Amino acid sequence: MKRNLKILILAGILFICLGMNLLIENASPPQPIEFKIPKGWPKPPTDIFVKNKLTEQGFQLGKKLFYDARLSKDGEISCASCHQYFAAFSTFEHDLSHGVNNSFTNRNAPALFNLAWKTSFHWDGGVNHIEVQALNPLLAPNEMGETLEGVLRKLKKDSSYRRLFKDAFVTEGISSQRMLKALAQFTGSLLSANSRYDKMKRGEIQFTAAEQKGYALYQLHCSGCHTEPLFTDESFRNNGIGLNRFKDVGRMDFTHLSSDSLKFKVPSLRNVQLSPPYMHDGSIGYITKVLEHYRTGIDTTSAILDPLLKKKIHLTDRQRDELLYFLFALTDTSFTKNKRFGPDEKYIFKH
Numbered sequence: 001m002k003r004n005l006k007i008l009i010l011a012g013i014l015f016i017c018l019g020m021n022l023l024i025e026n027a028s029p030p031q032p033i034e035f036k037i038p039k040g041w042p043k044p045p046t047d048i049f050v051k052n053k054l055t056e057q058g059f060q061l062g063k064k065l066f067y068d069a070r071l072s073k074d075g076e077i078s079c080a081s082c083h084q085y086f087a088a089f090s091t092f093e094h095d096l097s098h099g100v101n102n103s104f105t106n107r108n109a110p111a112l113f114n115l116a117w118k119t120s121f122h123w124d125g126g127v128n129h130i131e132v133q134a135l136n137p138l139l140a141p142n143e144m145g146e147t148l149e150g151v152l153r154k155l156k157k158d159s160s161y162r163r164l165f166k167d168a169f170v171t172e173g174i175s176s177q178r179m180l181k182a183l184a185q186f187t188g189s190l191l192s193a194n195s196r197y198d199k200m201k202r203g204e205i206q207f208t209a210a211e212q213k214g215y216a217l218y219q220l221h222c223s224g225c226h227t228e229p230l231f232t233d234e235s236f237r238n239n240g241i242g243l244n245r246f247k248d249v250g251r252m253d254f255t256h257l258s259s260d261s262l263k264f265k266v267p268s269l270r271n272v273q274l275s276p277p278y279m280h281d282g283s284i285g286y287i288t289k290v291l292e293h294y295r296t297g298i299d300t301t302s303a304i305l306d307p308l309l310k311k312k313i314h315l316t317d318r319q320r321d322e323l324l325y326f327l328f329a330l331t332d333t334s335f336t337k338n339k340r341f342g343p344d345e346k347y348i349f350k351h
Helices: 002-025 056-066 135-139 148-157 159-169 176-187 196-201 209-221 287-297 317-328
Strands: none
Touching: 056 159, 056 176, 135 148, 148 159, 148 176, 159 176, 209 317, 287 317
16 A cells, blocks of 8 residues: 555656656747848847847846846846936936945946947947946946846845746846846847937928928038937047046047047937936036037137037027927937836836
8 A cells, every 4th residue: 555655656746747847848938029120220230139039038037137226236226227218218317327325427327229230338438249238337336336246146036037037048047148138138129210300211201391401400510420320420539528527538548549538439319309418427418508519619729629520510599499400300209108118117216
């Protein structure tokens, strides 16, 4: 009798193990997502997803990580604290972003969208791959202030993360490489290409007279650096802002070349209406003052000023207003209100 009972128990255990193996083998593989290049846009210079296949599960894991303040040392700062979705993933109305322990960053957080077309990241271009980009804010003492070991320890304690990592990468295991890949799948998917400008280009609408005049002024004065359709040429230029209180020399701090002094990445003009303040240090609070800087505020005697700005930008007040109409036509509210990119209802914005 006891022998038969043992056999039955062993058979039951074997059946359960076989069933679990079948479940694992039959688990749904990650669902691929196609990254679609907008019509008329250039092909990205590199395929950021070639070794990091874009999937729904990877995207959702990356989104959860992006909005999770537990990734910071004090549990108060998430990626989304500095890159707010309603401001085109920039820091709205703050010149500098808040970091852990009531600290502040040294630069204004750039907006995050259309990253698939970038070959370098940050204002100085110090990072050359999207999968590495998140390391700087995660580890910087005045940003999220954590260590990779500390982040992974928190993630491994969370059963929901253990499941999400397995769903995204098929096998079990939480690692820094997988975390960075998931974040890259989310941020690399942030595509903004549905502004009035884009609709005009697709023939869906016509510009107003003021927008059309502003478009012509943009093509005359701004397109040399802010090239269509991305509205940046991804170059690094000295635009006459000068040395700030942080003694930030820009790209020179990375390259150590005197020719790179005070050069910063040319930002995209897309969604510029939604992402004040402006410049690498957030030193200009209003878009009208940005235009005034280029009209009258540049020291044209500076030997390191970008050659395109040596003659400033000559605009009448009326032309300035027309240019503003065009710049506002680059606002993509379908991007900033896209629930797929926005936080879950339980997310609370603290900063």
